[in-house]
Amino acid sequence: MLNISQLLATELSLQSFQVTNALELLAEGATVPFIARYRKERTGEMTETHLRGLFERFAYLTELEERKGSILAAIAQQGKLTDELQVKISACLQKTELEDLYLPYRPKRRTRAAIAKEKGLESLAELIKSLNTPIAKPRSLEEEAARYVSSERGVLAIADALSGASDILAEEMADKATLRAYLRDFLLRTGVFTSRIKGDQAEGSTKFEMYRQYQAAVKSIPSHNLLALYRGETEGVLDVTLDFDEQTVQTYLASQEIHTKQPEIRSFYQAMLKDAFNRLMKNSLLSEVRTIKKQEADIESIKTFEANLRELLLSSPAGMKPTLAIDPGFRTGCKVSALDQTGQFLEYQTIFPHQSANQRNQAAQTVKHLLEKHQIELIAIGNGTAGRETDDFVKEVLKTLDKKPIAVMVNESGASIYSASPVAIAEFPDQDITVRGAISIGRRLQDPLAELVKIDPKSIGVGQYQHDVDQKLLKKKLDDTVESCVNYVGVDLNTASKELLTFVSGISAAIANNIIAYRNDHGAFRDRRHLLKVAKLGPKAFEQAAGFLRIRDGKNPLDNTAVHPESYHLVEAIAADLNVPLTQLDQFAEKIKTVNLKKYITDTVGEPTLRDILAELEKPGRDPRAEFKYATFMDGVKEISDLKPGLELEGVITNVANFGAFVDIGVHQDGLVHVSQLADRFVSDPTQIVKVGQVVKVRVLEVNEQLKRISLSMKLGEMKSSENPVSSQLPIPAKDRPPTAKPQAKPQPQTQLKQHPTSPTLEDLQAKFGKKRS
Template identity: 45%
Template sequence: MRQIANTLSNEFSLTNKMSESIICLFEEGVSVPFIARYRKDMTGGMSDVNLRRFHDRWLYLVELYKRQHSILESLKSITPYPLEVADKIKRAETKTELEDLYAPFKKTRKTNADLARGLGLGSLAERLWAQSGDDERALVAIWLKSNHDVSMPLEDALKGAQEIIMEALSMNSDLLKKGRAVLLEKGELVSKVIRGKQEIGDKYKDYFDYQEPIKKVPPHRLLALFRGKKESMLKLGVRYSEVGLEKEAPSWLNIPTLNNLFSATVLSSSPLTKRQYDYLSLVWQSRLFLKLESDVLSELKERAEEGAIKVFSDNLKDLLMSAPAGGCRVLGVDPGFRNGVKLAVIDELAQVKASTVIYPFSPDKQAQAARNTLRSLLKTHQINWLAIGNGTASRETEAFCTDLIRSKKLDCKTVVVSEAGASVYSASEVAIAEFPDLDVTIRGAISIARRFQDPLAELVKIEPQAIGVGQYQHDVKPSQLVKSLSAVVEDCVNKVGVDVNLASASLLSYVSGLSARLAQNIVDYRAQKGRIESRHELLSIKGIGEKCFEQCAGFIRVLNGKEPLDASAVHPESYCVVRQMATRLGVKACELMRNSALLNQLKSEPDFATQVGSYTFTDILDELSKPGRDPRPEFRYAAFDHSVQSMNDLHEGMTLEGVVTNVAAFGAFVDIGVHQDGLVHISQLANRFVKDPREVVRVGDVIKVVVLGVDVPRKRISLKAQGI
C-alpha cells in the first residue's frame, strides 16, 4: 500500500499520512459522502469530486500492481530471465505500457519471426541490425559460411532475419509509447463517407470529408464520428505526415533506445544507421502505423466516452439539485389527446389524494365534463399548483387549464414540468409496489407532481439513463455510465439529507452506508411501528449495526424528534462536543441552534477545534447556525408565452422565457414550450468568451432567450441567451 500511497500523495498533493488514511477508509468500505463530510480532518478537506477521482485512481493502481506482479511471476519461467524487461515492468505507469512490455512473451501462436528464430536466425538478425554497410546479402553470405548448423538459401535466411527485426520493432514498447504520444499530439483525425452511403447518411454529411487535429477534437464530435463509423456510414482514420514524407519513417522514430533492440548493453545516443532507418520505414508502413492508428482510435473513443459521461453526470447533478417547490398541494397533469389527460392530486406530504382521467379535446359534452371535473378537483383539494408534463398535448392542456383558472378566478398556477422518465417509472417495480391498484398512466401523473415538489426525492426512483439529460449515452459503456450516474445520485442525496419519516426506500437506498435491503427495512419498520423519533432508534432496525449507523446517521434527518440535533447535519459522534460547547456558555445544546451571538463566542474557544479537528469544528458551527439547511436554490419557474404553441408561431427576434433542459459541450438546449428544444450555441450564451457552458447555465435554470432562426422541416431552433 505504501507505494500506491506515495503515488497518490504526489498526484493529489497530499501528505503520505493522508493518502494512507483515505486508502484505509476505502478498504473498510466507507463511502465517499461520509469521508467528504465527516472525515475532512483526515483528508485535508477534499471534495466529494476529488475523493471519487482519488478512489478511481486508487483502484486503477491496485489493478496495475496486481497485473505487474502477475507478469513478473510469469517471466520467472523464461530462460534466460529478461532482467531489463522486468525492470521496465516495475517502472511501468500504465496498463497499456505493461501489456506492451509483456506482449513479446505471451504469443498465442507462432509467428514467422518465431519460425525464423527456431531455424537459428536470431544471431543473424542481431548482426544485420547492428552492423552498418549497405550490402545485406554479403553479410548474410558471410554469416551462413561461419554457421554450419544453418543450411538454407541466402534469400530465405535474409527474409527470416528481416522478419525477426520487423517483429522486434513493431513490438518495441518504447517505440509504441512514443508513437502514441506523437500521434495524439500531432496527428489528424480524418473521416470519409463510405461509398454509396451519401444519401442514407445525410445526418453525417458534415463528416463526409473531414479532418481536424486530434488534440482539438471535442468529445461530442468524437462520439458523433464513432457513431457514424458504428453505423457503417463513415470510415475513420488517423493521418500523420512529417514534411510531406508520408511513405518514409518519421524522424521521431529515430530514438536512441532502438540501438538496444537486441541487446542489454548500455545505450548509445548515436543516430540510427541508414539500414536501420530503412527497416523502420518498412515496419512503419506495414505494421507499426496500423497498430498505432488502432490504439489511438481506441484511446480517442475512451476519451469521448469519458467526456459524454461527464456531461451526463454534470447535467444529472444539476437536475437533481434543482429547486424544489416544497410542501404544497399539487395536481399532477399527464397530457394526452386520444387517451385523455391523466390527473393526480398530491398533498403537502406527497400522498395521493385523488386521481382521474378527463377528455378536454373530445366532443363538446366530454370537454365540458372535463372542465367540471378539473374545477371540482382544484376547489375540493385547494390546489396550489398544476404541474403539467411537457410531452404530447402539453401546450394545449396548459391553455385549457389556464383558461379555466382565469375564467373561474381560481387561486392556483400552472407550470410545465419535464416528464422525461415518467413513463419508465410508471411501469417499474418501484411504481407497482407503491401503487399496485392504480393504472400505469395515473402513476405517470403522480411522478410529474412529485418531481415538481421535490425533484431529488422522485427522480431517484428512475434509472438515471432514462431521465433525458445525457448526450450520446447509448454510445458509451453501460457499466461505466451506471457507475458514474449512481455516484452522482449518491452525492446529491447525501448533500441534501433525507427525512427518515417521509423518504421512500428508493431515496433511502442512496444514503451513505445503506443498501436497498436496509432502506426497505427502514420503510417496513416505519410502517409497523410508526414514526421514528430519533437517529439512535435506527439501531433497532434489522441489519443496521454500529458501522452502518456511523455512516448513515449524519445524513438522516429526524424532524421534530426527541433530540433537536437529529434534524441537523451534525453527526451523533459530535453531540457530546456540542453539549460541551453549550455547557461552556451556560446554555442547553438546543439553544446554540440559530444563535449567531453564542456561536461567535465559540469561535474564540480553540480547545474545541483541537479536540475534534479544525474542519469538523468549523462544520459544526456552520451547521448549528442554519441546522438542516437545504443546499438547493430557491424555487423559480418559467412562464411560457401563451401565444406560442408550436414552432410555426416562432419568428426571428422574438424574446421568450424557457428552462434549460440539457447542457452539452457546444451549448445549451432550452425548452420554450413548443415541443422542440432550441439550441443556444456556446458562442451565443454570453457577451463574453465562454469555455464551458456550465460556467453560465445549468440544467433547470430559467433564462430569457432571443430566437435567431427556425428550421421547421429539420426541427431546429437557434437561440441566443439574453442578460447573461
C-alpha cells in the same frame, strides 16, 4: 515496487497524513460523503471531489502493481528477467508503458519470426545486426545467407534466408517499448481523423451530414465530434480513418535503427523497417490511439453528463404541498392525479379538455372539484404532447377561482420509463401505467431529487452520447453523482422511498428495505437511535448514515439537522454556555457568533467539524437547494410555426453540451443556444454560464420549420438570465440557502484544422442533437 501512498501525495499535492488517513477510512468501510462531511480533521478537509480522485488513482495504481507482479513472474519463468528490466517494470506508472515492456515476452501465436527461428535463421539475423554498426567490416549479405540455404530446413533460396532473418529482426524491432511509445505519441500529436459518407448517399440524406467530408486533428478533436464519428462508423454510414505522415515515421525508424553506412545493409534495414511498421506496428498503434482518444472522449462526455445530472437532481423543490399532477394528452385525455403534502397518491381522474366544448366544461368542473377537495396548492403539468394546450386550459380554470394554486410546467423526461418500471409497479401495483406517470410528474415538482432517483439517469435526457461511452464507467460516475446529491441534501427518514434510502451513506438495498419494513410495523421514527433496532443496521452503518437522515418533529431537535449524533454532546455544551435550550434551536442564530470554538476542541473534534456544527445551528434543518423558480412560457407560442426571428422568450435549460445549451421554450422542440451565443464574451465551457434547470431569456435567431431546428441566442443586451428575478417564484423563504455546488470547469477545447472548424454549425448540431418533445 511503488510506495503508493507517497506517490499519491506527490501526484495530487497532498500531505502524507491526508492520503494515509483517507485510505484507512476507505478500508474501514467509510463512504466518500461521510468522510468529506464528518472526518475533516483526519483528511485535512478534503472535498468529495478530491477524495474520489484519490480513491480512483489508488485503485488504478493498485491494479497496476498487481499486474506488475504477474508480468515479472511470467518473464522470470522464461528465464529472461534482468535487473535492468525489473527496474523498468517496477518504475512504471501507466498501464500502457507496462504492456509495452511486456510485449517482447508475451506469449505469441506462431509468427513468421517464430517459423524463421525454427528454420535456424536466428544466427543469420544476429549476424546482420552485427553488421549494422559504424565499425563493422563490409560483408556480402547474399554470401552469408547462402550458408543457410537447406532444403531439409525449408530454406530453398538465398531470398528465403534473408526474408526469414528480416522477419526475426522486424518482430524484435516492433516489440521495442521506446519505439512504440514515440510513435504512439507521434500519432496523437500529428494524426488527423478523416471521415466520408459511405456509398453514394445524396447530400442531406443522413444525420451524419456534417461528417461527409470532415477532418480534425487527433490532439484537439472535440469529444462530441469523435463520438459522432465512431457512432457513424458503427452504424455503417461513415468511413473513418486516422491519417498521418508515413514517410516521417520511416525516417524516424531509420534514424533509430540504422547505424551503418554500408549501402547493402542500409537497404536491407530500410525494407525490414517498412515491413515491420506496416505489418506489425501500424494497425495496433492506430487501434491504441483510437482507444486512447475514445477513453478521453468518454471521460469528457461523462463529466458533462455528471454536471447536468447534478444540477437536475439538485433542482429547487416546490415543496411538499398538496399537488394536482396532470399528464397531458389529446385523444386519450389528460390523466390527473391528486397527491397529498407527503407525495402520497389520493385519487385519479381522466379529463378531456381538448375534445368538444362540452367535455372541456366537464373537465373544468372536475379540476375545480379536485382543487377544492384536496386543498391543492401546486399543479404540475407535463411538458410533453398537449402540454402547452393543457397549460392554457388550467390557466382558464384558475381565472375563475379566488384561491389560485401555482401551475408549473414540469419536464417529464423519463416519466414513461418510470411508470413501466418494477419500482413503479411495486409502488402502485393496482394503478394503470398512465396514473403512475402522472404521479411521477407531480412528485418531481414537490421534490425532484426524491423522485428522480427512481429512474435510470440515462433515461432522464441530460446526457451526451451516453449510449456510446464506457457503460461501466458511466454507471459508476452517475451512481457517485446521485449518492453525492442525496447526502448533500439529506433524506427525511419517515417519508423516503427505498430507492432514495439506498443512496444514503452506509445504507444498502437490504437495509433500505428493512427501514421501510420497520417504519410500516412501528410507525414513524421519533429518534435517530431507533435506527439501531432495524435489522442488519449495525453500529458501522449507523455511523455512516445517521448524519444524513432527518427526523422532523422528533424527540431531539438535532435529529432534523446535519449534526451527527456523535457530536450531540458538543451542541449540548454549546447550548448550555449560551443559555439556549435545544428545543429552541432557532434562537442559536442570534448568539452563534459569540461562541469560542477553541473551547470545544478535543482530540477527535477540531475546528472544521465545529464550524460545520455552528453553521448548521445558525440555520437548522435548512434545505441547501436554491430557491424555487419556474419559467413562464409566452402565450400564443405553442408550436414551432409560432416562432419568428427576433422573438424574445423565457425558457428552461434542459441539457448542456460542449457546444452549447438546449432550451425548452414551450414548443415541443428544444432550441439550441450555440456556445458562441451564450454570452457577449468568449465562452470555453458552457457550464460556466448555464446549468440544467436554469430559467433563461432567449432570442430566436433562426427557425427551420421543415427540419425542426431552432437557433437561439442569450445575447440579449438589456435582458437578463435567471440569476436575476425575471422568472416566476414560489413564495418560499430560501434566500439564505447556499448555492448548489457547481462542477469543475472543463479545459478549453483546442481548435481543429483550418479547413474544418472545431464548432459545427448551428444547423448541423441541431440536426444531430436537437430533442423533440413527444
